[in-house]
Amino acid sequence: MHISEGVLKPEIIIPSSVVAGVLVVYLLYRLNYKDIPKIACMSAIFFIASFIHVPLGPTSIHLILGGLVGAFLGVNALLAIFAGLLLQALFFGYGGISVLGVNLLMLALPSILGRYFVKLSLKECKYQKIYQPICWFLVGFISLLGSALILSGVLVLNGKEFYAIASVALASNLVLMMVEGIISLFAIGFIYKVNRGLLN
């Protein structure tokens, strides 16, 4: 889920780059050195996620794992995704430098919700066995739904010529949202059994 170079208007590129730049600089300023290894390893997993192709009928789709990165890092997911997106742009040509701001806001902002759903799943209550898996599913599903909505919104804002591609982008990502939800449900379930402390 990347917007390519040269597609967007300056009215979108400039403000999004400024907002994303300010956020990255602020987060780097308040970042503690001891947190960098954790952010770097999450960033590496976000980068590697594009290699993981999950079967879907006759074809396959690659994972994004933004929700899971957000679930472990919270707001710092923005830095991890920034590093991952920049390296993907430089080495693979996915996305790009001029659209890095848009892509960062699109993927990182909804991923922060992942942390909220993980925190919610750990709260003690009567129906925990039911809502816990739902929360874990939502970690992957909601973050991708948010990203797909932002992607479509950006394309719609880019002009009426982009309405068709905006609807195609939203529709094509619906399946990916389900798959990411299922993957995050099982993955967090696995981590919950093996090392529950990591989720706190």
Next chain:
Amino acid sequence: MINPSISLLCFFIFSFFLALSGEIYLTHLLPIIFLSLIKFRYFFEILKRLFFLNLFIILVALSVILSDNYHLALLIFIRSNLIILFGLLLFHKMDFYDMAFGISRLGLGSKISYLFYFCIRFIQIAKMDFYKFKRTLKARNFSHTTSIFAYQTYANLVAMLFLGAFEKSQILEKTMQIRGFNGKFYKLENSLKFGFYDILLIILLLISLIFKQGVLI
């Protein structure tokens, strides 16, 4: 061949200028022609990569064509391809660690240098782990089908990658503390040189951006 810091700066300038430009000029091709001559051996490999990256751009162009705005569709198609081709030519076959040094030499601060350096190190480790898990699945005759079992297996693989990464990051964090890390990033000063090709690329880039000659679109 080209200094990574210079490559990054040039890519940043070229991308933004072209992405914000409403017209494409023949002079914009100058740095691309120069890089194509330098990377002549890999040119077809790079073109093949560019072809696969065109999927989204073609869909966007088709969407614009549907609203009868042929000029905008052509502009988007050419603009996107020029920027992507420039990036691919610059960074093709570039070493991951050279890129980390390139970023650190931009003087953006020790935290960002440190983040990218360890990100690249962890990418190599996670990549090895991922291929190891894939080989294990193959050895166990795992069938790559659309089923809950297959998704659960992939989810377990993802979870193991996360757990492994966490463990390695904790080891690194402790190692840093023991060694008294203070945020300073040391490197061999002469490991990356600033040469003739770098100067030529900067000059051609400036020419292409200042002298807007020969309107392509």
